[in-house]
Amino acid sequence: VWPDLGDPADIDYALVWMPEPGVLANLPALKAIFNLGAGVDHLLADPSLPKVPLARTVDPDMAMRMSEYVVFHVLLHHRQHLLYAAQQRRQQWQGHPQPAASEVRVGVMGLGSLGADAARKLSLLGFATAGWSRSEKSLAGIDCFHGTDGLKPFLNRTDILVVLLPATDRTKGIIDARLLSSLAQDGVLGGPVLINAGRGALQVEADIEAALDSGTLKAASLDVFEEEPLPPSSPLWHHPNVVVTPHNAADSGALPLCRGILEQIRTFESSGILRHLVDRQRGY
Ligand code: NDP
Ligand code: OXD
Secondary structure: OOOOOOOHHHOOEEEEOOOOOOOHHHOOOOOEEEEOOOOOHHHHOOOOOOOOOEEOOOOHHHHHHHHHHHHHHHHHHHOOHHHHHHHHHOOOOOOOOOOOHHHOEEEEEOOOHHHHHHHHHHHHOOOEEEEEEOOOOOEOOEEEEEHHHHHHHHHHOOOEEEEOOOOOOOOOOOEOHHHHHHOOOOOOOOOOEEEEOOOHHHEOHHHHHHHHHHOOOOEEEEOOOOOOOOOOOOHHHOOOOEEEOOOOOOOOOHHHHHHHHHHHHHHHHHHOOOOOEOOOOOOO
8 A cells, every 4th residue: 555565566556546646657567557536637647657558437336426416416506405594594484486396407517427327317306407428429318418519509508507527628627607608597596506526627716706796607516626625715615605515526435446446457357358448538
């Protein structure tokens, strides 16, 4: 267990989460790298990353936890919980009209192992659910958009935007003023809501703050940030319409993840096949 690696030449496989840049380059016998998470942006940022196969985590336990986070935060905004919590603090007994889930249009950016699972569960709850991905998709009950041409129509019909994209050269900074102003302004919630559990590098926090202040954005749930931990000086900590969580939307136990990786190593040793390989060119 790092930093006590023994003889580096004895190490065939590395199981890593955000290793220090350069650590893996010092393992001369390495056959494959397993990322103990779904996102590999931090690994690909290391120019000395060995050119061995790199597999990421795709795991039902992680998908279940991420969908819990997404469903919880969609419901929190849909059921106006921030408003009722503020009223409770004032001991104010007052109901507000409650739209049906079917009147609320949720859009999930990223329809991979996590986004597709969350979209399915939201659709089961009755939300009018759509998704956006790089390549064309067909998912039962989900209105699927893709590519650059599909982005604007997808955003224009979206009241609650859920972001589950990887951070790549093409997606970094995608949640900016332009994107936020493209979200539906005519929805039953009285303004669009952003939920980002993908990566902090996807969002321009100054644009999110400005959109919240101008009313272009009604509320946000953010699990990831440009800088983590979120600095004490960030206004997001105190914004009444923002929910901050510490990048733990899909915290999985190490054990279920390691079981999956053990299975991967067995298959790789016997057949040379590895699943969930990262395409380094694409960045995810
Ligand atoms: P996947 O690789 O399975 O899916 C990624 C999705 O994003 C795919 O649908 C892909 O499209 C889409 N996508 C990628 N680039 C683009 C683009 N340029 N334009 C449109 N769509 C694009 O990833 P996962 O679902 O497993 O994970 C998603 C991300 O969630 C991770 O990369 C990580 O950053 C984040 N994460 C956050 C966690 C947390 O605790 N907050 C925990 C786990 C993950 P296509 O299907 O066409 O390839
Ligand atoms: C991941 C994460 O990518 O935890 O798995 O963010």
